[in-house]
Every structure is written in C-alpha cells, then in structure tokens.
Amino acid sequence: MYKRIHIICEGETEQEFCSNILYKYFIDKQILIYNPIIKKSMGGIVKWQELKKQIEITLKSDRNVFVTTLIDYYGLYKKHSFPDWDIAEKETDKYKRMDILEKAMQNDIDTTLKHRFMPYIQLHEFESLLFNNEKYFYQVIPTEELVDTEELHRTFQQFDNPEMINDNPQTTPSKRLKKIIKGYNKVVYGNILAEEIGLANIREKSKGFNNWIKRIEKF
Numbered sequence: 001m002y003k004r005i006h007i008i009c010e011g012e013t014e015q016e017f018c019s020n021i022l023y024k025y026f027i028d029k030q031i032l033i034y035n036p037i038i039k040k041s042m043g044g045i046v047k048w049q050e051l052k053k054q055i056e057i058t059l060k061s062d063r064n065v066f067v068t069t070l071i072d073y074y075g076l077y078k079k080h081s082f083p084d085w086d087i088a089e090k091e092t093d094k095y096k097r098m099d100i101l102e103k104a105m106q107n108d109i110d111t112t113l114k115h116r117f118m119p120y121i122q123l124h125e126f127e128s129l130l131f132n133n134e135k136y137f138y139q140v141i142p143t144e145e146l147v148d149t150e151e152l153h154r155t156f157q158q159f160d161n162p163e164m165i166n167d168n169p170q171t172t173p174s175k176r177l178k179k180i181i182k183g184y185n186k187v188v189y190g191n192i193l194a195e196e197i198g199l200a201n202i203r204e205k206s207k208g209f210n211n212w213i214k215r216i217e218k219f
Contacts, residue, residue, distance in 0.1 A: 002032040003066070005216060006058050009037050010045055010071040013190045014126050018070065020191050025199055029217060038071075045075050048082045052108060059113040066116045066219050068212075069105075073098065074124040074167045083108045094123055094164070095208060118219060120212045123163040127173035127186065130193045131155060131162040132205045137180070140196045141189070147182045163206050 007022070009015040018035035026033050040050040051069070058067050073094075078085055084104035091097040098121050105119040122128070130136075134156045137146060146152070155176055159165050165173045178184045194202070203210040 002030050003219065004032050004034070004062075004064065005066045005068060005219060006034045006036060008051070008054060008058075008067065008069045008071075009035050010126075011037060013186045014070045016187055016191045017126065017194055021194055021199055025213075026216070031216070031219075035070075045071060045080060047080050048105070048108075052105075055117055056110055056113060059109075059116055066118070068118045068216060068219075069120050070126070071121055072125045073121050074172050076121070098123060098208065118215055120215075123208050124165060124167040125173045127177055127190065128162045128165050129202050129206050129209060130177070130190060130197070131159065131165060131173060132197045132201055136193060136196045140192050141181055145182045146180065148180045151176060152180045161205070161207070163208050 005026075007014075007018050009018060015035050015037055018033060023033055023035075038044070038046055038051060039054050040046045045051075051071075055067050055069075058065065076082065078089075082101055082105065084100055088097045088100040088104070091100060101121055102119040106114050106117055109117050134152060137152055155165065162173070165171075165176070169175070174186060177186070177189070181189060199213075203213060
C-alpha cells in the first residue's frame with residue numbers, strides 16, 4: 001500500500017520539479033506524492049493563516065494523508081505573519097533559522113493533525129539547487145543562450161554550498177540565472193537543469209534539501 005504525501009508548492013517551478021523528479025524517486029519507495037500549488041495566490045507565497053488553512057483542510061480530508069511544503073525563504077517577510085518570525089530572524093545560522101520557523105509552523109497546526117504535517121522552507125530559493133556544478137550549464141544550455149559565463153563562474157567561486165546563495169534582491173539564485181541565461185524561463189530551464197543534475201547530485205550538495213528528502217522517507 002502506498003503512503004500518500006501532499007507537497008504544497010509555492011509555484012509552477014516547484015510543482016514541475018515534484019512531478020518530473022521527486023515523483024519518480026518516491027514511487028519506487030512506495031510513496032505517492034501529490035503536488036498542489038498554494039491555492040490563495042495560484043503560485044507565490046501567502047500569509048501563514050491562508051497556508052495553514054490549506055494544510056489543515058488537506059489533513060482533515062483524509063486521515064491517512066501526510067502534508068509537507070516546498071516554499072522559498074526568499075520572499076518571506078514579517079508581513080506574512082509566520083509564527084515565531086521575530087525569534088527566527090535573530091538567529092544568524094540560516095539552517096537553525098529554518099528549524100525555528102518550521103517547528104513553529106508545525107506547532108501552530110491543530111494538535112490532532114500536526115503529527116501528519118512536516119513543513120519545509122528552501123534556503124534561499126528553489127533555484128539555488130540548480131547551482132550544483134558549473135558543468136551542467138554548459139551541457140544543457142545552448143552556447144548562444146549562455147550570455148554571462150563570468151557571472152556563472154563567479155557564483156561557483158563564491159559559494160561552495162548553493163543553499164547559501166544570498167537573498168539580496170539583486171543576487172538571489174533566480175536573479176543570477178536571469179543574468180546568466182538569455183530568455184531565462186524558470187519553469188523550463190529549472191527542470192532542464194534539475195533533470196541533467198539528477199536528484200542524487202542535488203542531495204549531495206544541498207544539506208537542507210537532502211534532510212527534507214530523508215524526513216519524507218521516514219514520515
């Protein structure tokens with residue numbers, strides 16, 4: 001019997017990644033994933049109360065289903081009213097900051113439901129996972145579309161851990177990709193690169209993401 005897990009996705013890029021990469025991986029482990037987008041916005045982050053409502057409705061609809069999230073830390077602000085936001089922002093270690101937010105999200109869910117909810121926030125964006133190895137860009141992006149190889153090389157020199165690529169509005173992973181790739185489309189190119197890199201390589205380079213996959217397996 002398959003275990004059923006809903007991964008509530010922030011947008012189409014994350015949704016496609018779940019469909020094309022994670023579905024194939026988990027189905028072999030007797031885990032069936034569903035990947036709805038956040039309802040209120042039809043993509044993009046919303047206030048915690050709106051996301052919480054969707055999580056609880058999903059959990060109440062079927063007592064055998066589990067729920068997790070795939071949302072970006074970049075773009076989350078105080079105005080979104082996520083629990084323990086102010087406490088988390090005082091923590092300098094980014095992974096510990098995510099732990100604080102994720103634990104607070106779980107604890108804010110109905111006590112009869114929260115054991116089937118496992119929140120996950122991606123540092124800093126889903127697109128950070130694509131900065132796995134410089135060679136993959138050259139392997140799948142046509143030469144004429146790879147327009148800023150200096151920026152590409154500089155990013156890999158600056159960051160050993162792709163999840164640490166920063167959340168400055170001008171230098172987030174997605175903004176870097178727009179600069180590097182002409183006509184960058186995050187859904188199309190995101191999944192082309194993700195498929196070329198492969199889940200094993202993504203997990204090896206991205207600690208937070210890898211821990212999330214392990215936690216889903218143990219749900």
